[in-house]
Amino acid sequence: MSCDLNNLSVLAYANGFTLWHYTTEDADTEVDDTDYFLDAKDLLKVGDMILANTDTDGGTPKGGIFRVLAVSAASVDVSNMTAVGATNT
DSSP states (O other): OOOOGGGEEEEEEETTEEEEEEEOSSOHHHHTSTTTTGGGTTTOOTTOEEEEEEOOSSSOOEEEEEEEEEEOSSOEEEOOOEESSOOOO
């Protein structure tokens, strides 16, 4: 799969850093694949963070943060998702 740019939006921008939001039916383990965000290579910068809602297709939705690790003309890589609010005790 690849990202749907219609589901990627800017939440905040300051000092060359952008905080993004992304929502998708794809699993977080797909979203963190190299080049999943290739279509956004002209938008993303190393160090940007993406707040994400994944697995939104009726399964078990997850929320978390991806960090942009590398961007070039031919590739985009993000970190594994750091889960947010994963437990409730």
